[in-house]
Each structure stands twice: as structure tokens, then as C-alpha cells.
Amino acid sequence: MIADCGYAGVALTLDHDHLDPYGAGLGREVAQVADFLRERELGVVIETGARFLLDPWRKHAPTLLHDDREHRLDFLRRAVAIGADLGAEAVSFWSGIVPAGVDERTAWERLVDGCADITVVAEAAGVPVGFEPEPGMLVADLAGWRRLREAMGAPDGFGLTLDVGHCRANEPQPVADCVAAAAPYLVNVQIDDMRRGVHEHLEFGTGEIEFPPVLRALRDGGYRGLVAVELPRHSHAAPTIARESLAFLRAAEKEGGL
Secondary structure, three states: OHHHHOOOEEEEEOEOOEOOOOOOOHHHHHHHHHHHHHHOOOEEEEEOOOOOOOOOOOOOOOOOOOOOOHHHHHHHHHHHHHHHHHOOOOEEEOOOOOOOOOOHHHHHHHHHHHHHHHHHHHHHHOOOEEEOOOOOOOOOOHHHHHHHHHHOOOOOOEEEEEEHHHHHHHOOOOHHHHHHHHHHHEEEEEEOEEEOOEEEEEOOOOOOOOHHHHHHHHHHOOOOOOEEEOOOOOHHHHHHHHHHHHHHHHHHHHHOOO
């Protein structure tokens, strides 16, 4: 459906129902997906935000901040291996929320160490990693990502996943300026509409973002990777919204002279 709508790629979340890194027959499934993507000329990025894949009782747990964070590290290493086999443009991940009983200093040290570990693994596999600042998490904005990158020694392989909607929700500067500032570090982009101060992914045209300047900032900043529509609560109307979203973005490109 994504290919038939005219999209150039897919942001694929590893989960129970597809490409479960712990599932039986994973190698065969990865090979089938690789063939599927190649036949349809679709690019791919790997997302790692499945809510209950690692622990059926705790949403997103364990993260890199938990006492049992080794499970998350193992999962991310497996995600990198799958990404390498699929020729993924990037593997994307985030920090998580500071767990109860863990002080922020300890959480920060665990995050820096874990990100350094995964960056080394990904560089060896030839897969860029994109760290996503996520509202409400330990690293919630671009300033937090910059601080994290510096704490790691600014490795070249540690890239940025940017959700355009987050720029409106919780970044201080205008969205297009936020995108332009992030452009040199981008390896993955997610796009959706949002309103100031509210972390809710909205259909295009129902929030507060002006998209022609955003798309121009991406183009002028040199970003040529996938820009993935991220509407995680709209699967009930996926075919219609997929078509409408792409039409909206193409119209925004035309309006922006792109």
C-alpha cells in the first residue's frame, strides 16, 4: 500500500508482528523483507519504539536508563544488524523516561555509556544511528541531544532523528529555523503536525506548522534521506490518510517552489 501510494520508503518499527528480533525464523523474514523493499524500490529506516516488545507489563521498558538496561542494549544491537541486512538509511532510538528509583545523574551516565556502545556497533556495521529527542524523556529537545553528543565526544556516527512536530511542540525557535539548525546532523526525519506545548501527532493541516518553509529548510540543509509520515494513532484509516498525507506534502513542496 505504501509503495502503491507513491511513497519512496518506509519507517519500519520492529515489533511482535514483523521482524521481531527474538522471533523464530528471523533470518528468513529479513531476507523476504529485503526482497520486498528492493522489488518496490522502497528505502527503509528502522524504528525501535515498540511499546511492549521487551516487557509485556512495562511500556517501552527497559530503556537505556533502567537497571536491566542490558536487554535494551541487546535489542538495539539486533536492530542494527537487521538494519544492515536491509540496507537501512538509519536505526533510530531515544533515551526513555528516568525510571523511579534512579537518580538523574545515574540515568545520564547510563545513557551516555549506552549510546556510545550502540554507536560503535553501528559504525562497525555501516549503519547510521539517529537519536531522537522525545518530549517527556530524559533527552527531550535538541539542546539535550547536543549535550549528549558532546558528552560522548561528538562521534561522527551519532546522528539525529528529528520529528518535525516536536519542533513546534517544545522547541523555542520557529519550526523551519529548528530544522535548519538540525540539518547538518540529520540521518532520519519524521513529519507530522502539532501544536505548541502539546505532544500529539496530528494530521497535516490540523496543527500549527507551516510546511513549505520546513521542506525548504530540509532541502537547503542538504538532507536527502527519508521523511517519514508519523501518525501512530491513525491506523484505523491508514489507506485514506496515507494518500492524503502524501498529497499534502507534495502540495507543500510545490507551494515552496521545490
